[in-house]
Amino acid sequence: MKVFEKPTSFYPRFERKGGPHKETTHYCPGCGHGNVHKMIAEAMDDLGIRERTVFVSPVGCSVFGYYYFDCGNIQAAHGRAPAVATGIKRANPDSIVISYQGDGDLAAIGTAETLHAANRGENITVFFVNNAIYGMTGGQMAPTTMIGQKTATTPRGRIETEHGNPIRMAEIISTLPAAGYVERVAIGTSKHIMKARKAIRKALTNQVENRGYSFVEILSVCPTGWKMDSPDARDWLLNEMTQVFPLGVYKDDAGERENEWYRPVEPFVPEKVDAYFSAGNFEEADEPIKLDKSLQCKFAGFGGQGILTLGLFMAQVGMRGKLHASWIPSYGPEMRGGTANCSVNLSEARIGTPLVDRPNVLVVMNQPSLEAFEKDVVDGGTILIDSGIVESKPDGDRLNCILIPATKIADEVGTPKVANVVMLGALCAATGAFELDFVEETLRAVVKKRNLVDMNITALKRGYDFVRNGG
Amino acid sequence: MSRQFIKGNDAIIVGALQAGCRAYYGYPITPASEIAHAAALHFPALGGTFIQAESEIAAINMVYGTAGMGIRTMTASSSPGFSLKQEGLSYLAGAELPCVVVNVVRGGPGLGNIAPEQGDYFQVTKGGGHGNYRLIALAPNCAQEMCDLTVLGFDLADKYRNPVCLMADGFTGQMMEPVAVPAAKAVPFDHTEWCVRGDAATHKNLVSSIFLESEDLEAHNLKLDAKYKEIEKNEVRYEEYLCDDADLIIVAYGILSRIVYSTIDQARAAGKKVGLLRPITLWPYPSKIIAEYSERDVQFLSVELSTGQMVEDVKLAVEGRAPVHFYGRCGGMVPGGEELLAEYDKILEGVKS
Numbered sequence: 001m002k003v004f005e006k007p008t009s010f011y012p013r014f015e016r017k018g019g020p021h022k023e024t025t026h027y028c029p030g031c032g033h034g035n036v037h038k039m040i041a042e043a044m045d046d047l048g049i050r051e052r053t054v055f056v057s058p059v060g061c062s063v064f065g066y067y068y069f070d071c072g073n074i075q076a077a078h079g080r081a082p083a084v085a086t087g088i089k090r091a092n093p094d095s096i097v098i099s100y101q102g103d104g105d106l107a108a109i110g111t112a113e114t115l116h117a118a119n120r121g122e123n124i125t126v127f128f129v130n131n132a133i134y135g136m137t138g139g140q141m142a143p144t145t146m147i148g149q150k151t152a153t154t155p156r157g158r159i160e161t162e163h164g165n166p167i168r169m170a171e172i173i174s175t176l177p178a179a180g181y182v183e184r185v186a187i188g189t190s191k192h193i194m195k196a197r198k199a200i201r202k203a204l205t206n207q208v209e210n211r212g213y214s215f216v217e218i219l220s221v222c223p224t225g226w227k228m229d230s231p232d233a234r235d236w237l238l239n240e241m242t243q244v245f246p247l248g249v250y251k252d253d254a255g256e257r258e259n260e261w262y263r264p265v266e267p268f269v270p271e272k273v274d275a276y277f278s279a280g281n282f283e284e285a286d287e288p289i290k291l292d293k294s295l296q297c298k299f300a301g302f303g304g305q306g307i308l309t310l311g312l313f314m315a316q317v318g319m320r321g322k323l324h325a326s327w328i329p330s331y332g333p334e335m336r337g338g339t340a341n342c343s344v345n346l347s348e349a350r351i352g353t354p355l356v357d358r359p360n361v362l363v364v365m366n367q368p369s370l371e372a373f374e375k376d377v378v379d380g381g382t383i384l385i386d387s388g389i390v391e392s393k394p395d396g397d398r399l400n401c402i403l404i405p406a407t408k409i410a411d412e413v414g415t416p417k418v419a420n421v422v423m424l425g426a427l428c429a430a431t432g433a434f435e436l437d438f439v440e441e442t443l444r445a446v447v448k449k450r451n452l453v454d455m456n457i458t459a460l461k462r463g464y465d466f467v468r469n470g471g
Numbered sequence: 472m473s474r475q476f477i478k479g480n481d482a483i484i485v486g487a488l489q490a491g492c493r494a495y496y497g498y499p500i501t502p503a504s505e506i507a508h509a510a511a512l513h514f515p516a517l518g519g520t521f522i523q524a525e526s527e528i529a530a531i532n533m534v535y536g537t538a539g540m541g542i543r544t545m546t547a548s549s550s551p552g553f554s555l556k557q558e559g560l561s562y563l564a565g566a567e568l569p570c571v572v573v574n575v576v577r578g579g580p581g582l583g584n585i586a587p588e589q590g591d592y593f594q595v596t597k598g599g600g601h602g603n604y605r606l607i608a609l610a611p612n613c614a615q616e617m618c619d620l621t622v623l624g625f626d627l628a629d630k631y632r633n634p635v636c637l638m639a640d641g642f643t644g645q646m647m648e649p650v651a652v653p654a655a656k657a658v659p660f661d662h663t664e665w666c667v668r669g670d671a672a673t674h675k676n677l678v679s680s681i682f683l684e685s686e687d688l689e690a691h692n693l694k695l696d697a698k699y700k701e702i703e704k705n706e707v708r709y710e711e712y713l714c715d716d717a718d719l720i721i722v723a724y725g726i727l728s729r730i731v732y733s734t735i736d737q738a739r740a741a742g743k744k745v746g747l748l749r750p751i752t753l754w755p756y757p758s759k760i761i762a763e764y765s766e767r768d769v770q771f772l773s774v775e776l777s778t779g780q781m782v783e784d785v786k787l788a789v790e791g792r793a794p795v796h797f798y799g800r801c802g803g804m805v806p807g808g809e810e811l812l813a814e815y816d817k818i819l820e821g822v823k824s
Binding site for chain 2 (some may be wrong): 002016018031040050051052053054056058066070071073074075076080083084085086088089090091092094095096112114115116120128153174178223262264265266267270271273274276277278280281283284312315316319324325326328329350351352353354355357373
């Protein structure tokens with residue numbers, strides 16, 4: 001007779017189970033997990049999803065779900081099943097993913113994963129078996145343990161003022177807009193079983209039809225943990241637990257959501273990725289630029305002056321000239337003291353440290369930066385200063401000092417924002433390392449705001465001319 | 472050759488996508504957040520998945536789910552977040568799932584600060600999670616390697632079915648350098664035999680790290696151990712510079728290897744025979760080459776952004792045959808070249824022992 005047949009979504013023999021008894025489950029007599037497993041397997045059969053299904057086993061008594069379900073199985077860390085399920089479903093939205101969890105797993109250690117998977121509306125199905133106790137670890141208090149219920153860790157019974165209250169997950173999850181279907185059922189009488197079976201089927205159907213997140217809480221029994229015989233356990237479930245955990249549908253928006261929660265992904269197509277990233281490639285010079293000496297530059301000023309961008313332009317000029325180039329913003333203790341700064345290295349040889357602590361070129365655009373970094377410049381090094389902003393003068397005997405009213409020139413060009421590029425022009429003229437045309441071409445390639453390109457070029461030339469013509 | 476000028480943190484994502492990584496799961500933390508920013512931009516643009524997870528723990532478990540499908544996936548974090556991922560890493564190693572996890576190391580312990588450090592060396596190389604397992608640990612020192620070692624990381628992860636950690640630091644993450652983007656190639660691994668994809672071909676498979684019977688778990692551990700020995704045999708990577716005739720070999724990785732590199736020529740110009748040995752794989756560690764050098768009249772100096780962690784591996788490799796010294800800064804303090812040169816002098820002149 002058909003009713004006694006095992007669902008085909010169960011293995012005919014439980015070969016993964018240790019020991020000699022391959023026909024029976026590892027669950028204690030009277031345990032509710034076997035019933036719930038069977039209802040899920042039947043629904044998988046009826047929906048024809050066995051081969052598409054991935055069953056995520058939690059930590060707890062149902063850790064061995066993979067003994068039984070003839071589908072893809074993956075075992076998750078305690079409480080993490082909804083996150084693991086997310087990683088599966090998102091990578092293959094055509095898989096059917098079941099997160100099967102007990103009360104400790106779902107409502108204590110995995111509360112965050114539970115709520116956030118629901119809140120993202122993951123198109124998965126969560127079956128929450130609530131039996132008000134930790135079974136596997138030996139009958140400790142669960143987050144759903146009832147007030148007054150004695151457990152290994154509440155030997156005097158659960159007390160509200162000491163342990164808090166049984167937590168109602170179906171109610172909590174039903175407050176989340178992205179959760180599509182939330183129902184609490186029970187295993188108890190045959191009538192309850194019928195309802196549970198229907199809810200389980202519906203929750204899986206929702207997923208097949210891409211209606212989003214479904215959550216079915218199943219009140220179940222643990223005669224061993226509760227220290228009761230099976231009939232008493234069933235009575236306690238129906239008479240006591242359902243008082244605190246009322247049965248019923250808490251939310252059902254899934255009906256209006258067909259295919260709305262399908263999140264498509266594309267397979268890896270190497271040519272597509274190549275094309276995508278090659279758009280950022282730089283056109284470099286045919287011949288490498290020759291440098292008289294490596295440039296170790298420091299650029300410093302107020303935040304907002306574009307000082308980091310100035311350094312970046314310089315580094316990009318070098319890179320376009322086939323030099324070794326590095327740029328690094330200030331980081332760590334030197335960030336304090338009113339200077340934003342960056343280090344740039346340009347060299348024909350491989351660059352060691354990207355950090356410049358003894359620059360041979362220093363560009364400063366505010367007073368604190370001059371005070372902070374002048375002493376670090378090597379003897380005979382070049383120092384460029386925005387003389388409109390920086391008041392004091394550096395040591396002209398030791399250093400090659402170049403003063404440029406960069407911000408003033410930039411104002412004349414049209415905006416103080418291009419003062420940094422005035423400094424770049426001045427720097428090119430002062431070091432003689434780069435042809436003006438080459439720098440201009442580089443700027444045209446790297447300035448992101450197209451409408452600012454011409455203004456930048458003008459600023460560059462003005463800075464360059466200022467130094468070339470002796471200020 | 473065409474290159475782009477990009478940040479080390481961005482180079483990781485470029486490398487990951489070129490390598491065929493399809494899903495990124497992350498949680499914001501300085502100084503690794505830029506990796507997530509780049510992932511959020513580029514993964515969906517290429518038909519991949521990006522999720523900002525509710526926690527570091529959720530992120531690594533999402534990685535576990537996708538990795539269990541045999542699909543390339545990754546996450547990135549920084550020290551405190553990497554600590555939270557240890558549970559997941561142990562499960563990934565136990566279930567033999569391939570993935571790449573980036574740790575842009577910052578100052579610790581505890582909340583520490585956001586400055587560069589290398590204080591997570593023990594955690595990365597000795598296993599911060601529970602059980603007998605190893606992470607393959609790669610230590611880039613430039614933007615190009617942030618990209619290339621990410622690609623290599625995915626290959627090694629797939630080859631050995633093991634999580635790989637890219638151990639970077641704030642400097643290598645923040646700095647911009649030219650990067651030649653490697654060509655994307657089809658992933659040369661087929662995981663149908665073990666992975667769980669939610670299809671007919673894999674529906675009999677099981678991804679798990681539970682072995683209830685002691686005999687089975689011991690056998691599993693021995694299998695992992697044999698794999699780790701194979702990795703130790705095949706995958707050691709390092710770079711050396713002027714070690715052949717050196718009286719003093721500096722051992723340094725990551726950003727510090729760059730600072731040390733700059734000092735070597737300066738020391739040589741002053742007539743001091745100093746060389747650099749840079750581990751690129753922190754596990755497996757380049758013990759063999761260090762042991763070989765220790766057979767001659769030489770001293771070693773481990774320079775680290777820590778109070779002395781990698782130095783223990785140098786000592787284990789040297790086994791007492793040569794003096795092993797240590798110099799470190801931490802908390803975000805980074806030694807300059809002159810500071811290091813003074814340390815070399817102390818050792819070479821016999822002041823430091």
